[in-house]
Amino acid sequence: MQTRIHDTLSAAVAAKPDALAIIDYADRKYSWSELAAATAEAKEVLLAQGVKAGDRVVMVFENCLSVCAFLFATSQLDATSVPLNARLTHAELDRLITHSDPSAVVFCSDASDTAVIHGKAFSAKTAIGSYGTVGLFQRRGSQPEPCFEDGSAQVALLLYTSGTTGAPKAAMLTHHNLLCAAAASAKVRGMQDNDMTYLALPLSHIFGFVSFLSICGAQGAVRLEARFSVERLYKALKTDVTLLPAVPQMHAQLFHYARAQNAPHYDMGMLRFVSSGGAPLDPVWKREAETFYGIPLQNGYGLTEGTAGVCATASPLGDPDVSVGHPMQDSTLRLDFDAEGATPAEGIGEILVGGPQIMKGYFRDPEQSAKVLTGDGFFRTGDLGRFDDEGRLHIVGRSKELIIRSGFNVYPVEVEGALTDHPEVIMAGVVGRQVSGNEEVLAFVKVAADCRLSEADLSAFVKDRLAPYKRPTRIVLAQDLPVAPTGKILKTKLLSTFAEQLMPEISH
Structure with missing residues (x-):
């Protein structure tokens, strides 16, 4: 039984050590055993930095092998990863590092000049291994958090959801949260070990992180892009990609680029699942997407505090439905008609989400946690929605101003x-x-x-x-x-x- 996120890597190495795991932004290929070796080296680096169980490890990066290795290495130490996008400004980064109180900061240099610049600002020391090149900053005085053998209690990941109220909010996502979310994602996508997923979604965002973990769990392979490139996506779709999770802007750029190449339709026949998330779905745009891909475009609804997806569609080609679908595996939804912005007469209420994917709470912020977590374990999303006659959820607005x-x-x-x-x-x-x-x-x-x-x-x-x-x-x-x-x-x-x-x- 898997109780930690790094167990997915161990299982993949045991089952197919020499199989392809990652193709990175520079088209370098890594097997599962090579990823495991890079993780082992990353673990030694973290130990040398004094990282111990209960500590936080901040990672500043754009998608690359290094961050994958250090994420799994941090899990092996029962420490908590804090992934941050290298595109943050120095002021934003400094604020989140202070709040998360890490014992170490890792600047993943290979795919990001910005991470290099951030590392220099912290006088980070360079380390080179099979994981790539990183900058290391050891932070003194960090206070560890309690550790738990139970994966549903042990925090694996801190993901920031807001920097807007004076004090940043970091969702504490447990190993159990993440493993359940990955399993639900794999089920929705029908993932198999021969799938190739194109992933330009940042691993510092919950959509990207859970997508990556679901690939590891299914023991498939991933094209892991540092930044979105429409040229690279177009080439990948003509080469080997079978699964494409993306946000609408990525799809839209692809359609425009393909038309410029005199290729108004995708006709390679390899792509079997395509989804759009992270933004509302326009019905006209959905029809355009399905015309291009020739397969259904699936929609969904998720949030950081719910460890990514909680709803997803399974629509046939041409279905005009623009709902976010039914609850995903083990997720539970209900509406609060007494909440601000609710319109009970129209069946509109605040969406509350329950299930094994709901965060443990906000890091060192019990007051904010109590505001959003109900006594029976549901999370108040602040989003307004309604159910149609088929039980599908429709998002009608946000009570929050996100x-x-x-x-x-x-x-x-x-x-x-x-x-x-x-x-x-x-x-x-x-x-x-x-x-x-x-x-x-x-x-x-x-x-x-x-x-x-x-x-x-x-x-x-x-x-x-x-x-x-x-x-x-x-x-x-x-x-x-x-x-x-x-x-x-x-x-x-x-x-x-x-x-x-x-x-x-x-x-x-």
Whole structure:
């Protein structure tokens, strides 16, 4: 019985040591035994850094062999991995490192110049092994957490879900959470040991991490991309890819690229499962996707606190359904009609999720944990939904103001904070707006009448304060914003109030 996430690696090595496991961003190939050897070396590196059970190990990276090896090595030590995207700014990174209180930080250098730059800022020491090249920073004074033999109690992963309320929130995901999520994902995709999955989703995001773990559990192989490249995806689809989990923006870029190659349809016949997640699904866009792939496009719904997917569709080709489907393996859903934003007469309530994939809580934050976890183990998502006559869940809105851009979570308060750091910005409101296959970030700022600040000035100002996916597509400057009597910005009126200023963006 598997009780730790590294058990999936052990099982794969025992079953098929010489089989292909990973093809990386540089087309280097690694077998399961080679991944295990890299993991063994990574474990020795962590031990030399003083990492022990109950510690946290931060990893700063873009997808590569190194992070896979250090994730499994951390699990073998009963420490907790904290994966962070190298595209974060130094200020964001420093804040999350402070909060997670790690004993060591690993900067995975091979696939990311940004990780190298971050490593230099921390005076990280270089280490080279079969895992690749990494920078190591040993952090003093870290306090370990309790350890448990039970995989449902032992935390394997901290994943950050918000940096918006003054104190970051990191979901504590246990080994049991992750193993159950991986099994559910593999079942939905019908994964087999001869599958090749194309994975450009970052392992620092729950969608990417669980996808990778499901591949390991199924003992298939993965094309692990450091960053999304439409050219590489197009080539991979013509070579060996059978499974494609992605976000809408990736699919949309592929369609455009393929048409430019005079190939309006995928006709290789190898691809048997394609899914879209991390953003709402537009029905027109879904039809376009199915026309291109020639197979059904499956949709789903997930969240970090629920260890990725909790719902998924199993639609036939041409089904117009744009729901997020039925609950996945062992997940349970219910609606709270007494929650804020609920409309009981229309069957709309806040979505509550239960099951073995629900997080243990937020790291060192019992107050926030108590707000979202019910006494009977359900997680309050803050999303509003309804069930149709066939029991499929439809997402109708979010009571939280989360923006999902290209599969990444963007929290408006964090963007607003970066904008209001500018001395000439009085107040700021940030909202999301649906565009084809994605959601964009729009910012509205109040400035003084004599202010000469421009949109370009503010865009440049936030560049070093926000990761690229968090930066606003447009910043509208105004002397007044719509506000309630309390002075709070009425975000629901921002788009309509400034429709004329946004018109060039709409028409474009």
